Amino acid sequence: MSNTSQSGEPRSVRVVIVDDHTIFRSGLKADLDHRMDVVGEAGTVEEAIAVIAETRPEVVLLDVHLPGGLGGGGREVIAGSAALLGTTSFLALSVSDAAEDVVAVIRAGARGYVTKTISGAGISDAVIRVADGDAVFSPRLAGFVLDAFGTAPADIADDELDRLSARELEVMRLIARGYSYKEVAKELFISIKTVETHVSAVLRKLQLSSRHELTKWAAERRLL
Amino acid sequence: MTTAVQRPPLVRSSDRMIAGVCSGLADHLGWPVKYVRLGMILACFAGGAGLAFYAWLWTMVPTADESARRNARRPASPIAPAVSLPPATESVPQAPDAGPAPPVVGSPAVSGNPPVPNGAGASGPLAGAFGPPFGSPPAGTTTSGRTSAPAGAWAESGSPALQVSRFNFRRIQYGKEILLGAGLLLVAVILIARQFGVDVPLGTLIPAAAILGGAAIAWMQLDETRRAGLVDKTKADQAGGWVRLAAGLALVVAGVLVMVSGSGSWEQTWLALLASVAVLGGVALVLLPWGLKFWKDLETERAGRVRETERAEIAAHLHDSVLQTLALIQRRAGSEQDVVRLARAQERELRSWLFTDAAKDAGLLAERIKAVAAEVEDAHGQAVEVVTVGDADMTDRHEALVQAAREAMLNAARHGGGTVSVYMESTAGSTEVFIKDRGPGFDLESVPDDRLGVKESIIGRMKRHGGTATINSSRDGTEVRLALPSINAEGGDTRTGDVRPGDTRTGDVRSGDVRSGEVRNGEPRQ
Numbered sequence: 001m002s003n004t005s006q007s008g009e010p011r012s013v014r015v016v017i018v019d020d021h022t023i024f025r026s027g028l029k030a031d032l033d034h035r036m037d038v039v040g041e042a043g044t045v046e047e048a049i050a051v052i053a054e055t056r057p058e059v060v061l062l063d064v065h066l067p068g069g070l071g072g073g074g075r076e077v078i079a080g081s082a083a084l085l086g087t088t089s090f091l092a093l094s095v096s097d098a099a100e101d102v103v104a105v106i107r108a109g110a111r112g113y114v115t116k117t118i119s120g121a122g123i124s125d126a127v128i129r130v131a132d133g134d135a136v137f138s139p140r141l142a143g144f145v146l147d148a149f150g151t152a153p154a155d156i157a158d159d160e161l162d163r164l165s166a167r168e169l170e171v172m173r174l175i176a177r178g179y180s181y182k183e184v185a186k187e188l189f190i191s192i193k194t195v196e197t198h199v200s201a202v203l204r205k206l207q208l209s210s211r212h213e214l215t216k217w218a219a220e221r222r223l224l
Numbered sequence: 225m226t227t228a229v230q231r232p233p234l235v236r237s238s239d240r241m242i243a244g245v246c247s248g249l250a251d252h253l254g255w256p257v258k259y260v261r262l263g264m265i266l267a268c269f270a271g272g273a274g275l276a277f278y279a280w281l282w283t284m285v286p287t288a289d290e291s292a293r294r295n296a297r298r299p300a301s302p303i304a305p306a307v308s309l310p311p312a313t314e315s316v317p318q319a320p321d322a323g324p325a326p327p328v329v330g331s332p333a334v335s336g337n338p339p340v341p342n343g344a345g346a347s348g349p350l351a352g353a354f355g356p357p358f359g360s361p362p363a364g365t366t367t368s369g370r371t372s373a374p375a376g377a378w379a380e381s382g383s384p385a386l387q388v389s390r391f392n393f394r395r396i397q398y399g400k401e402i403l404l405g406a407g408l409l410l411v412a413v414i415l416i417a418r419q420f421g422v423d424v425p426l427g428t429l430i431p432a433a434a435i436l437g438g439a440a441i442a443w444m445q446l447d448e449t450r451r452a453g454l455v456d457k458t459k460a461d462q463a464g465g466w467v468r469l470a471a472g473l474a475l476v477v478a479g480v481l482v483m484v485s486g487s488g489s490w491e492q493t494w495l496a497l498l499a500s501v502a503v504l505g506g507v508a509l510v511l512l513p514w515g516l517k518f519w520k521d522l523e524t525e526r527a528g529r530v531r532e533t534e535r536a537e538i539a540a541h542l543h544d545s546v547l548q549t550l551a552l553i554q555r556r557a558g559s560e561q562d563v564v565r566l567a568r569a570q571e572r573e574l575r576s577w578l579f580t581d582a583a584k585d586a587g588l589l590a591e592r593i594k595a596v597a598a599e600v601e602d603a604h605g606q607a608v609e610v611v612t613v614g615d616a617d618m619t620d621r622h623e624a625l626v627q628a629a630r631e632a633m634l635n636a637a638r639h640g641g642g643t644v645s646v647y648m649e650s651t652a653g654s655t656e657v658f659i660k661d662r663g664p665g666f667d668l669e670s671v672p673d674d675r676l677g678v679k680e681s682i683i684g685r686m687k688r689h690g691g692t693a694t695i696n697s698s699r700d701g702t703e704v705r706l707a708l709p710s711i712n713a714e715g716g717d718t719r720t721g722d723v724r725p726g727d728t729r730t731g732d733v734r735s736g737d738v739r740s741g742e743v744r745n746g747e748p749r750q
Contacts, residue, residue: 117607139609139611139645139647140609140611142611143611143612143613143647146613146649147613147614173647173649176611176613176647176649177645177647177658177660177703178609178643178645178647178658178660179660183700
């Protein structure tokens with residue numbers, strides 16, 4: 001995706017907000033800055049799938065818990081919009097920090113996860129980041145990842161998907177400690193872009209890994 | 225007037241020769257124990273009636289302890305005060321029809337008593353002679369003076385209708401005893417009648433009694449299971465219930481068969497049995513759908529009740545917590561800090577109620593860190609976000625780590641402003657806690673040397689317990705890193721020696737834009 005903010009040119013990320021609380025939707029709309037354009041809103045699973053198919057936004061801000069559908073909430077919306085996953089990115093929003101909610105929606109295909117207590121600036125940055133194809137990790141999600149993948153770095157012999165590399169572990173740790181991407185980059189003497197690459201790689205592993213421990217971890221938390 | 229009304233309840237006394245029956249009875253009746261015992265012994269020679277009576281009282285009358293326990297368990301009946309409060313004198317004349325005159329405690333014993341001796345006497349031929357003397361005195365002495373006449377009349381008349389209305393009024397507590405007594409009385413009368421040569425049609429009476437008894441057993445059973453099922457679903461004595469139901473059913477069927485088939489030749493009985501089974505089968509076939517529907521409705525209602533209970537519990541919780549907090553927030557709407565603090569505390573409480581895993585061990589390190597963070601959050605109104613990976617058992621050393629972390633959190637909340645991030649990671653080798661804020665940072669050079677908070681509470685404490693504390697402060701915030709190696713890991717932080725180049729650097733070099741660089745003996749910001 002080419003719409004990077006470095007160019008400075010005014011651009012508008014087309015956003016759909018999916019949340020069943022009208023008050024929260026309007027609050028979120030007010031929080032998003034000028035770089036975003038809310039093209040649609042939805043309150044249920046069915047509405048969301050229809051609105052997303054119709055407006056084809058770049059980013060969908062998706063509440064994890066939604067009424068309607070088969071009861072799958074945000075996960076179901078992503079599954080219902082699977083055909084658009086190439087052009088539309090999903091950013092999960094939740095008041096719940098329960099592992100099962102978060103990781104389930106990530107594994108369904110969301111590009112990131114933030115809690116609803118995030119600041120206005122924070123959510124705008126997150127939307128831009130997701131629109132650029134990067135992943136957004138909150139400290140808590142990083143904590144989940146470390147918990148799930150274990151904190152020991154990967155051996156070369158390991159399946160690439162099943163472990164985090166030493167560098168990815170560092171990045172996850174720093175994010176869990178509350179560092180922003182910029183701070184992580186500064187800390188590790190790497191560019192922000194590299195941090196984003198690492199985070200995306202972790203996200204991919206989280207989505208694709210069938211690692212034994214991850215499965216066990218998920219089963220313990222009733223994810224699978 | 226009503227001198228003898230306040231009669232002690234009939235309980236087996238602890239002052240006893242055998243089972244405390246006689247002294248209990250004496251207490252109750254207000255007679256000397258000696259005479260009661262003598263009377264009892266004499267009655268034993270009257271065909272063993274005394275023996276039977278004694279045994280009967282032994283089994284049926286509770287001891288003083290049991291009685292106290294039973295009364296304590298049953299909350300006062302709503303009508304009890306209304307019944308016992310008005311002076312007995314005024315209601316005495318209406319005693320037979322209104323019945324509220326005698327106190328509740330004494331009178332059931334009265335109504336329970338008369339049938340007892342008669343019933344017990346049924347075992348001996350002298351039952352009839354034995355019954356009345358024992359039966360009427362209690363009634364007569366219960367309400368002295370004027371009332372003795374009506375009371376006596378009631379006792380003599382023994383009209384079932386009147387009895388029923390009386391014991392209904394008294395909340396059924398002695399219903400079973402009265403029924404049993406009445407039944408036994410009937411048996412006694414029949415036996416006496418036979419003794420005197422009256423021809424009693426036993427062939428009809430026995431099956432009728434069997435049917436009545438069986439129906440009574442089955443109905444009582446139905447009543448009890450229904451009540452148990454509605455109150456709670458524990459059906460501990462269900463097996464016993466089925467046995468009783470089967471017994472009742474068998475009694476009724478046998479009674480009906482004998483009655484219908486007359487003299488009871490087996491051939492006829494079998495035919496009748498077949499016919500009735502066929503009829504019953506037909507009826508069952510017709511009624512089955514209704515039965516099933518009823519059963520389903522019952523199940524639905526039961527499920528609904530469970531949901532209702534759950535909802536009530538949630539409603540109670542929300543009321544106690546969320547609504548109270550919202551009310552507080554409305555009253556403190558002016559103070560942003562108070563509102564944030566209240567909202568955070570409520571959020572935390574609700575979260576722990578909703579999501580806490582009951583299986584998760586409480587009292588481990590992660591929980592302690594979270595609890596401490598909550599404390600700091602409450603005290604300063606700054607959000608403290610805790611992320612934990614792994615967990616460890618609490619030891620004295622870990623408690624020191626928690627206290628050091630608490631001090632760091634307090635500093636961060638006090639001086640940092642904004643959200644405080646806490647990250648705890650515990651592995652086999654060590655435990656680390658990071659406390660990060662986004663405050664303006666502080667210049668260590670300008671901190672006076674007499675400030676001991678950080679030096680003592682964080683760094684000193686960690687050192688004493690074999691750990692390390694590192695403080696990094698920059699324009700973008702401050703991060704405190706506490707590390708506590710496992711007791712069996714050889715000195716220092718084993719983890720930094722691991723394959724974690726990034727973290728090693730984090731701990732030591734951190735040039736970046738750190739204004740005051742690596743500080744091992746930092747001081748708290750002012």
